Amino acid sequence: MPAMESQLEKRGIDRRQALKNISIVFGAVSSMPVFSGFSGESIFAQGQAVHNHLSTVPSNGSPAAGLTVFNPHQNETVTSICELIIPQTATPGAKAARVNEFIDVFLSSTIQQEKDQFLKGLDWIDRRSTELFQKPFAQASTAQQADLLTRISMEDSSEDSIGQIFFNRIKSLTVFGYYTSKVGLEEELKFSGWVEYKGCTHPEHQA
Amino acid sequence: MAKTKTYDAIVIGSGITGGWAAKELTEKGLDVLLLEAGRNIDPGVDYSEHKLPYDVKFRGLTDRKFMDENYPVQKQCYACREYNHFLFVNDKENPYTTPPDKPYLFLRGRQVGGRSIMWGRQVYRWSNLDFKANEREGIAIPWPISYEDIEPWYDYVESFIGISGMKENIPQLPDGKFLPPMALSCGERLMRRVLMEKWKGERILTIGRCAIITREHNGRAPCHYCGPCEQGCITRSYFSTLSSTLPAAQATGRLTLRPHSVVRHLIYDKDSNKLSGAHVVDGVSQQEIEFKAKTVFLCASTLESTRILLNSHNSRYPNGLANSSGVLGHYLMDHLYGSGASGEYPGLEEYDDIGRRPNGIYIARFQNVRTKHPKYLRGYGFQGGSHRAGILGGFQLPSLGGSLQPGFGASFKEAMKKSGSWQMSLSGFGECLPHYENKVEINKNVVDKWGIPAMHITADWYENELAMYDEIRNVAAEMLESCGVKNVSTFGDRRPAPPGKGIHEMGTARMGNDPKTSVLNKWNQSHDIKNLFVTDGSCMVSSACQNPSITYMALTARAANYAVEQMKKGEI
Numbered sequence: 001m002p003a004m005e006s007q008l009e010k011r012g013i014d015r016r017q018a019l020k021n022i023s024i025v026f027g028a029v030s031s032m033p034v035f036s037g038f039s040g041e042s043i044f045a046q047g048q049a050v051h052n053h054l055s056t057v058p059s060n061g062s063p064a065a066g067l068t069v070f071n072p073h074q075n076e077t078v079t080s081i082c083e084l085i086i087p088q089t090a091t092p093g094a095k096a097a098r099v100n101e102f103i104d105v106f107l108s109s110t111i112q113q114e115k116d117q118f119l120k121g122l123d124w125i126d127r128r129s130t131e132l133f134q135k136p137f138a139q140a141s142t143a144q145q146a147d148l149l150t151r152i153s154m155e156d157s158s159e160d161s162i163g164q165i166f167f168n169r170i171k172s173l174t175v176f177g178y179y180t181s182k183v184g185l186e187e188e189l190k191f192s193g194w195v196e197y198k199g200c201t202h203p204e205h206q207a
Numbered sequence: 208m209a210k211t212k213t214y215d216a217i218v219i220g221s222g223i224t225g226g227w228a229a230k231e232l233t234e235k236g237l238d239v240l241l242l243e244a245g246r247n248i249d250p251g252v253d254y255s256e257h258k259l260p261y262d263v264k265f266r267g268l269t270d271r272k273f274m275d276e277n278y279p280v281q282k283q284c285y286a287c288r289e290y291n292h293f294l295f296v297n298d299k300e301n302p303y304t305t306p307p308d309k310p311y312l313f314l315r316g317r318q319v320g321g322r323s324i325m326w327g328r329q330v331y332r333w334s335n336l337d338f339k340a341n342e343r344e345g346i347a348i349p350w351p352i353s354y355e356d357i358e359p360w361y362d363y364v365e366s367f368i369g370i371s372g373m374k375e376n377i378p379q380l381p382d383g384k385f386l387p388p389m390a391l392s393c394g395e396r397l398m399r400r401v402l403m404e405k406w407k408g409e410r411i412l413t414i415g416r417c418a419i420i421t422r423e424h425n426g427r428a429p430c431h432y433c434g435p436c437e438q439g440c441i442t443r444s445y446f447s448t449l450s451s452t453l454p455a456a457q458a459t460g461r462l463t464l465r466p467h468s469v470v471r472h473l474i475y476d477k478d479s480n481k482l483s484g485a486h487v488v489d490g491v492s493q494q495e496i497e498f499k500a501k502t503v504f505l506c507a508s509t510l511e512s513t514r515i516l517l518n519s520h521n522s523r524y525p526n527g528l529a530n531s532s533g534v535l536g537h538y539l540m541d542h543l544y545g546s547g548a549s550g551e552y553p554g555l556e557e558y559d560d561i562g563r564r565p566n567g568i569y570i571a572r573f574q575n576v577r578t579k580h581p582k583y584l585r586g587y588g589f590q591g592g593s594h595r596a597g598i599l600g601g602f603q604l605p606s607l608g609g610s611l612q613p614g615f616g617a618s619f620k621e622a623m624k625k626s627g628s629w630q631m632s633l634s635g636f637g638e639c640l641p642h643y644e645n646k647v648e649i650n651k652n653v654v655d656k657w658g659i660p661a662m663h664i665t666a667d668w669y670e671n672e673l674a675m676y677d678e679i680r681n682v683a684a685e686m687l688e689s690c691g692v693k694n695v696s697t698f699g700d701r702r703p704a705p706p707g708k709g710i711h712e713m714g715t716a717r718m719g720n721d722p723k724t725s726v727l728n729k730w731n732q733s734h735d736i737k738n739l740f741v742t743d744g745s746c747m748v749s750s751a752c753q754n755p756s757i758t759y760m761a762l763t764a765r766a767a768n769y770a771v772e773q774m775k776k777g778e779i
Contacts (some may be wrong), residue, residue, distance in 0.1 A: 066655070085615040093620075102266065149615055152587045175611060175623070179598055180260035182268070189624075191259075194433045197562035199390025205397050 023162055067101065068108040069115065074122055076138040077169070081125075084142075084149055085174045091188045093176050101175035103170070121166025128163060209215040214240040214463070215774070217485050217500040217746065219515065222321025223581070223756050225506035226448030226456070227364070233459040233769035234506070236670045237774075240498055242468040242487060247514050248324070248449060254439025255290035260304070263289050284314040284710070286437035287410035294318060294325055300656040304663045309595050311664040312707035319466055321508065323447040323693050325437040327710075328417045329590070330370050331569070331753035332361050332381045333742040336576065341749050344584055347641040349537065350748045351720045354381070360761035368446040369424040369454075371566075372416030380571040380588075380753070387421045388414045389430075390567050394593025394629045410686070415566040415590065418446035418757075427451070434563030445565075467491050469657045472519035472530060473503060473739070476498070480523075481738045484761040488657045499614075502738040502779055503664030503768060506763065509539075509598040509744035513665040513715040514662050516741075517649045529716075535726050536715050539645040539666050540750040543587065543637030543676050544709035548683035550627040550692040552593055559626065562593035567592040570633070570686075572752050581673040587637035587752050589683060592699040593759025596627030631692050635679035636709065640671050645706070647715055666706035676703045711755050713744035730767035738779045742766045 061071040070078060082094035082103070094100075107115045125148070129137040133144045140148070152163040153171075178184040185191040215237035218228045239464040259732045260266040269289040275284040281287050281295035294316050305311045316322045335354045342349035358381070365384040373388040391399065391414055399412040420429045427450060428442040436445050437501045444451035456462040466491035474484045474497060484499040505512045513536055519528035539563040567590050574586035650663040664754045668676070680697035707710075721723025722734035727746050742763040744755060773779045 004536045087617055088618050089617050089620060104266065105264060109265060109268075109272050111271070113290070138348045146616070153613075153615060171611060171615065177267070179623075182259075185261070187260060188620075194431055197390060197432045197564040199562075199564070200393040200396045200556065200558070201390075202393065202396075205400070207392050 009172070018204075063104075066103045069104045070107075071136065073136070074119070077105060077122055077125065077136075080138055080145060081149065082174045082177075083168055083198065084145060085171055086178050092183045094114070094174055097178050097181040097183035100173050100179065102181070103173045106177075109158060117133035118166070118169060121162060124160065124162045124166060128159070211497070211499050212743050213484075214238050214500040215474075216240070216502045216504060216770075217242060217335065217498055218504040218506055219485060220244075220321060220446055220505070220507035220511070220743065221318075221319050222488065222506065222508060222743075223323045223326065223448065224759045225321065225504070226323065226452035227760050227763040228504040228506050228740075228742060228767055229456040229462055229464075230452040230675070231313075231324075231764050232771065233456045235767070235771040236461070237771065238461050239456070239463070240500065241462060241464045242498070243319050243321075243464065243466045243472060244469045244486060244490060244511075245319065245321075245466060246490075247466045248319045250439060250441055250449060253294070254441050256433050256438040256440060257437050258290055258438070262297065265289050279411040280312060281314060283312055284464065285710070286327075287314075287421075288437070288438070289538075291325065291438045298629070302653050302661050303654060304650050304653055304661065306665055309665055309667050310436050310705040311666045312622075312705050313509065313662075313664065314707060319464065320448040320453070321711075322675035324439060326447075326470055326756060327565070327754060328419055328436060328445050329343070329569070329754040330365070330372070330416045330418050330757040331391070331588070332383055333357075333751050333753060334379045334381050336379045336572075337649070337751035337753075340585065340751075341641075345564075346584070346749070346774060348719045348724050348748060349720050351725075356729075357758070357765065359755065360765040364757065364760040367425065368418055368451050369420035369427070370416055370418055370757075371414075371421040373413050375411055375413050375571075377411055377571050379576055382417065382568075384702075385416070386424060388416070389419070389564055390414070390423060391568065392560050392593050392595075393555050394631045395479055395554070395568050397552065398593065398690045398692075402686075405689060406543045406573075408578070410570055412568050412570050414470065415569050417566045419565060420444055425451070430565070432562050432564060434565055448605075452514055468496075469659065470507070470515050471495070471657070471659055472500075473505075473515065474521065475521050475523070475736075477521070477523055477530060478651040480736060482736060484602055488659070490657065491691075493657070502774065503740070503743040504763075504767070504770075506743045509712045509715060510662060510664070512741055512745045513647055514649070514717065515614075518660055523736070528733040529726060529739055531735050532726060534643075534724060535716065536648055537643050537646045537712040538641035538717055538748075539647060539664070539706075540639040540641055540710065540714045540747065542709035542711045542750060542752060543635065543679070543703050543705040544711075545634070546680040546683075546697070547589065547632060547634035547677060548592065548680055548687055548697045549591075549630060549632030550684075550687050550695035551633045552692050554691070555629040557628075557702070558595075560629070575670075582678070583671045584677070585638035585671070587635045587675060587679055587754065588632040588724045589635055589686075591631070591633040593629060593631040595629050597625065598623055631687060633683040633687065634698075635683060636711075636752050636754070637672065637675045637679060639706075639750045640669070641714055641717070641749055642669055644770060664707075668703050668706065672703065709745075711729055711750070712748055713755055716741050717748045718744035718746050719748065719779055728771040731762055732769070737773075740766050740770055776779070 007065040064072040064075040079100040082099040124134045134139045152159045152167045216232050218238045221243040232239045256495045264392050267289050280298045287295045338350045338353050372385040374382040402410050422429050468487045468488050476483045482503045487496045516593045517527040549648040570589040572586035572588045574580050645666040647659045648663045653661040684695045716726040718727040731740050731742045
């Protein structure tokens with residue numbers, strides 16, 4: 001079907017490449033709701049919990065160049081945390097995938113309450129870092145930064161719930177932002193196209 | 208001004224049924240005008256199934272502020288995403304109202320192809336268990352047709368569009384004209400085997416029967432498993448008007464397709480008691496235009512077709528055109544949707560699950576088939592599937608709400624690459640009885656962007672649906688556990704989701720043998736006005752529990768055949 005081939009080319013997709021049999025595939029089965037974490041109730045509950053602890057939103061100042069939400073200091077802090085969550089190893093990490101920029105875009109379209117909650121969490125991180133290390137998070141050593149993230153990420157953490165909730169949120173956003181980036185998809189997951197679904201081919205499961 | 212052309216037929220709506228009407232009528236020699244309220248679609252530009260998350264600004268999550276403002280209803284549809292939200296209507300331009308305590312989710316698309324671009328593609332025949340149910344139980348009115356009347360038309364439409372599936376000899380879910388089935392996953396094959404042993408054919412897990420072709424068919428390419436069908440299909444591998452019926456209609460040279468044609472009302476000639484055409488407002492220029500035709504096929508979708516009839520009232524039909532029965536607008540139905548159970552399938556850890564199969568499994572209705580259920584009439588089917596969790600399993604994007612591997616850092620990054628457990632889930636689709644109180648009316652105080660009075664929709668679930676709903680998730684959990692699935696949990700709110708969420712709305716202009724209690728006869732022809740046919744979901748007399756689109760297609764082809772015969776005989 002020449003028409004189809006040309007349509008695919010027009011959209012920058014080589015059909016042979018698209019059909020290439022690869023072992024790693026990435027995506028969502030279309031009939032399943034994927035982003036179930038966005039239920040209004042859970043956002044509201046999280047927001048309420050934070051609101052009970054903190055009543056003021058940190059003043060933000062001007063956004064960093066190219067960003068909408070984060071000021072330069074917040075951006076530096078977020079970038080550091082993301083890279084600690086998914087660091088550069090044999091493959092690039094969150095910083096190379098510019099996950100901080102994705103989180104900024106994400107927060108720019110979110111409801112105010114969720115944005116405030118995130119920024120309050122960032123503020124809490126700095127205050128806790130200052131208590132522990134006498135420096136804001138971004139100025140602390142990598143070991144100190146990792147220490148603080150360990151404190152708030154442990155299952156039996158005794159740190160303030162604001163910190164724990166913030167960590168879970170930024171971790172989710174980092175994972176999402178990283179694996180949906182070009183770097184994450186193509187370099188980490190080696191995604192290069194779609195593969196025919198062969199399903200179960202095992203005689204031992206035969207009905 | 209030039210003399211206005213009179214078409215043999217006007218078809219209103221270019222979705223699943225409108226496309227079929229256009230194809231059948233043009234192929235039988237009629238000169239057809241196909242009016243579509245929305246814009247044209249250019250698959251090369253508008254389809255997005257091959258876009259990757261980083262190709263769009265919010266990585267598929269949508270601009271939530273924009274969606275809250277413009278698509279507050281449509282965004283609740285699982286298929287409405289950042290990539291394809293424009294295939295759904297802008298809710299600000301298309302208002303409707305409901306009673307404050309009875310929400311209704313009206314999920315819809317307006318473009319050439321309608322919702323056939325985003326539909327779920329599941330195809331299940333009805334049987335006489337469904338067509339005879341009203342009569343047997345004394346519910347509403349009997350269907351004017353039986354399975355035998357529609358069977359050849361199921362064969363006909365299935366053969367043309369291409370359905371993949373497996374023959375199972377299930378009496379209540381007749382086999383169709385199938386292309387090779389898509390593959391079951393390990394978990395699904397395992398569950399199929401256990402169900403066979405336990406239920407001796409009474410409960411059968413089969414691969415979803417779907418309008419996605421698995422080998423070349425009528426010049427269309429087989430599915431290449433890219434995944435998100437709701438975003439379009441440049442290889443035309445699933446059925447849509449654009450991939451299938453529209454090219455056939457256009458090939459006759461007798462089709463005139465006119466997008467941006469919003470029908471304000473049908474034009475009625477009281478001397479002949481017939482329609483003479485359709486009054487249209489151009490969606491872009493807002494110009495008022497009249498088109499003439501000898502016959503009209505109304506295929507604008509369940510609620511929109513009825514809205515057009517209600518808005519076409521006149522002194523002869525003060526309560527809505529073709530509504531001498533008074534039942535137009537009543538007996539709106541949808542399917543119970545959104546409850547079920549899921550868990551982990553142990554023992555499969557050594558097996559991978561690679562690829563994106565845009566299809567699930569189906570378990571046909573088993574309640575009230577052989578024995579009578581003590582609490583409710585009719586029944587439900589299950590859809591679902593089994594896949595391996597994990598970012599590399601090929602199944603899902605990382606979820607912002609889901610649980611993640613613990614910790615952070617290099618070991619966390621490495622752990623993310625490991626496949627998770629095998630999951631198995633079942634989700635019920637339950638039948639809704641036809642209730643007079645569930646209805647669509649016109650709200651004279653609200654108009655859409657084109658100044659056309661909007662709908663007021665009143666719909667709720669009643670005793671029979673609520674009793675069935677209470678059972679679905681528990682039966683799903685029991686079945687999973689009996690098949691060896693562990694850590695089973697149920698899902699679904701205590702109350703069913705609002706009607707409309709199943710996107711299987713039907714009824715409001717039902718068929719029947721008695722003109723006093725039905726709008727359409729057994730040929731989808733108006734009892735009152737002989738040259739009016741309504742062949743979309745509004746014609747339905749009951750809802751069964753199967754996905755309904757294939758039945759609409761079969762009824763449309765059947766009605767078109769009848770209409771042309773009648774026109775040749777001079778009866779219309």
